[in-house]
Amino acid sequence: MAKARKFRGGRVIPGFGLTFGITIAMLSILILIPLASVLFQSFRLSPSEFWGIISMPNVKHAFATSIGCAFIAAVINSIFGIMLAWVLVRYEFPCKRIMDGVIELPFCLPTAVAGITLSKMYSTKGEIGGPLFDWFGLRISYTHVGLVIALIFIGIPFVVRAIQPVLEKLDSQYEEAAYILGASRRKTFFKVIIPELRPALLTGFGLAFARGIGEYGSVIYISGNNEKEHTQVVSYIIMQKLNYLEYESATAIALIMLIISFILLLFINIIQIRQSRRTNNI
Amino acid sequence: MSIKSKVVKVTSAILVGSMLIGGVTGCGSGSKAANSDTIKITNVSYDPTRELYEEYNKSFVSYYKEKTGKDVEVTQSHGGSGGQARSVVEGADADVVTLALAHDITLIEEAGLIEPGWLNEFDLDSSPYTSTIVLLVRKGNEKGINDWDDLTKDGVEVITPDPKSSGGACWNFLAAWHYADVKFGGDETKMKEFVKAIYDNVTVMDSGARGATTTFVENGQGDVLIAWENEAIATVNEYPDDYEIVSPSVSILAQPSVAVVDENAKKNGTEEVAKEYLNYLYTEEAQKIIGKNGYRPSNDTILKEFADKFDLDMNLTNINEFGGWDQAYEDFFKDGAIFDEIHQSTAE
Numbered sequence: 001m002a003k004a005r006k007f008r009g010g011r012v013i014p015g016f017g018l019t020f021g022i023t024i025a026m027l028s029i030l031i032l033i034p035l036a037s038v039l040f041q042s043f044r045l046s047p048s049e050f051w052g053i054i055s056m057p058n059v060k061h062a063f064a065t066s067i068g069c070a071f072i073a074a075v076i077n078s079i080f081g082i083m084l085a086w087v088l089v090r091y092e093f094p095c096k097r098i099m100d101g102v103i104e105l106p107f108c109l110p111t112a113v114a115g116i117t118l119s120k121m122y123s124t125k126g127e128i129g130g131p132l133f134d135w136f137g138l139r140i141s142y143t144h145v146g147l148v149i150a151l152i153f154i155g156i157p158f159v160v161r162a163i164q165p166v167l168e169k170l171d172s173q174y175e176e177a178a179y180i181l182g183a184s185r186r187k188t189f190f191k192v193i194i195p196e197l198r199p200a201l202l203t204g205f206g207l208a209f210a211r212g213i214g215e216y217g218s219v220i221y222i223s224g225n226n227e228k229e230h231t232q233v234v235s236y237i238i239m240q241k242l243n244y245l246e247y248e249s250a251t252a253i254a255l256i257m258l259i260i261s262f263i264l265l266l267f268i269n270i271i272q273i274r275q276s277r278r279t280n281n282i
Numbered sequence: 283m284s285i286k287s288k289v290v291k292v293t294s295a296i297l298v299g300s301m302l303i304g305g306v307t308g309c310g311s312g313s314k315a316a317n318s319d320t321i322k323i324t325n326v327s328y329d330p331t332r333e334l335y336e337e338y339n340k341s342f343v344s345y346y347k348e349k350t351g352k353d354v355e356v357t358q359s360h361g362g363s364g365g366q367a368r369s370v371v372e373g374a375d376a377d378v379v380t381l382a383l384a385h386d387i388t389l390i391e392e393a394g395l396i397e398p399g400w401l402n403e404f405d406l407d408s409s410p411y412t413s414t415i416v417l418l419v420r421k422g423n424e425k426g427i428n429d430w431d432d433l434t435k436d437g438v439e440v441i442t443p444d445p446k447s448s449g450g451a452c453w454n455f456l457a458a459w460h461y462a463d464v465k466f467g468g469d470e471t472k473m474k475e476f477v478k479a480i481y482d483n484v485t486v487m488d489s490g491a492r493g494a495t496t497t498f499v500e501n502g503q504g505d506v507l508i509a510w511e512n513e514a515i516a517t518v519n520e521y522p523d524d525y526e527i528v529s530p531s532v533s534i535l536a537q538p539s540v541a542v543v544d545e546n547a548k549k550n551g552t553e554e555v556a557k558e559y560l561n562y563l564y565t566e567e568a569q570k571i572i573g574k575n576g577y578r579p580s581n582d583t584i585l586k587e588f589a590d591k592f593d594l595d596m597n598l599t600n601i602n603e604f605g606g607w608d609q610a611y612e613d614f615f616k617d618g619a620i621f622d623e624i625h626q627s628t629a630e
Contacts (some may be wrong), residue, residue, distance in 0.1 A: 125502030242448040
């Protein structure tokens, strides 16, 4: 992957200069300039003001809630994502194409629609939440559990779409070889298949996790936003600040979020690079 | 490499798609005055006035045609009041604004789009209609909720939006605060305890008034919703067998304000229509439409015609008693102010 980034001339199809220029322009307009403005805005605060905002109890709780719930959701998504991808790649069944398409629904459905629907279904009077509450006394909407469910919903396509192509390319010869060499099914799965999937799984996990930390639309309706119960997420706190035109506080929190996401992606990339080095050496 | 490129492909497809959609709708609203026979004006308003202005616009169009022989077309825009104000500041082409709070219009004034003195441009501080905060309960009122102090009882579940994210929700807080003020004669410690007890009973705190109504009505949460009177009336009209309105003894008068966005109207050549559009709100005909839609008409005679709909005996305070909106924000809703004090102390 890293090699592709190097400057190269003499290709069959010319136009490097033009496309590279457009890429840089698009990147600047869409990503770099807005991010720089976040940085710039938050520098208007003095360090003590900045720290004061970041260390407010509701901000700290929101970070704990966002990161914790997004992590749990990403873990659950990884497990179910493998299963889903496995089913979609390895077996033939009717309506497989349709099911495959449905996976992408969370990408294109407005997240607010998803949030409202989920909160209704999982509320104590809803179609799923109702029986759960009546029989087991479980509350889902307006708790952390509801929050995690919303994050699972929006995160699942990242994992499935990351794993699917790798599974498709994974030759069943490996499994057959493992079987012939006397490995049990469990051993084959954990020692042969999972290591092959790991980089893809990590990418999917990372994307789902990063998306979950910043999610707004779908969680806002199901989380209850109650400071007392620590169900406020970071993006909600940012919206609170924006509603009162406190741009500086909002960007201060956004900056911390940006840093967390950056560290996260960096961390995942490092693991991936190590992994690919190891597998290439064999 | 293929994993990443696939993800990139999908996201870039979504990006391009959403840009296309944005571009198309952007062009749609940008083509003003394409047809020279009809005058087009845009009214930027807030969420719950949707039905009111739908009916009002029809009435205004036929009135204006009769008076001047010209056709008018009114484009409506609705959303959270603060967000709508921000969008006008950032360039939305509104000829008139009809927002929930005078403060939101002041924001536009500060951006230089509305001339100072707009508050006196139309009658009664430019508020052709008012509203207040009431309590909406489920039919039968099993928990026996009659006034604000019933909201502090154990076991009563209250639904109200978060004042820290919704300007409208601040009114709910201030109404309760005013009740406590009357009850405890200004003893601030007791008042804080009282309002804290109400907010301790809040089970779901949505980010806005519409969200709170959805939580209470559609998702069946809570025993009582602290709501705008017009929203409560609309809910009861829609589900007469399921809900009833309880008017508390004390509440707060909210005065939604209207103004011509002078800069935009000048540019669009719509100053005269825009002015006429807002003036027409004060006519008898319009005041009746206003009353029918659950807002309190500013015309007293017509307000009395709707006496069965509105509880006119409520003791209403207003924002000036809190020293105006900016002062109220400083005192109550700023980080570390009274709302944080009562609502966060339970978190630790």
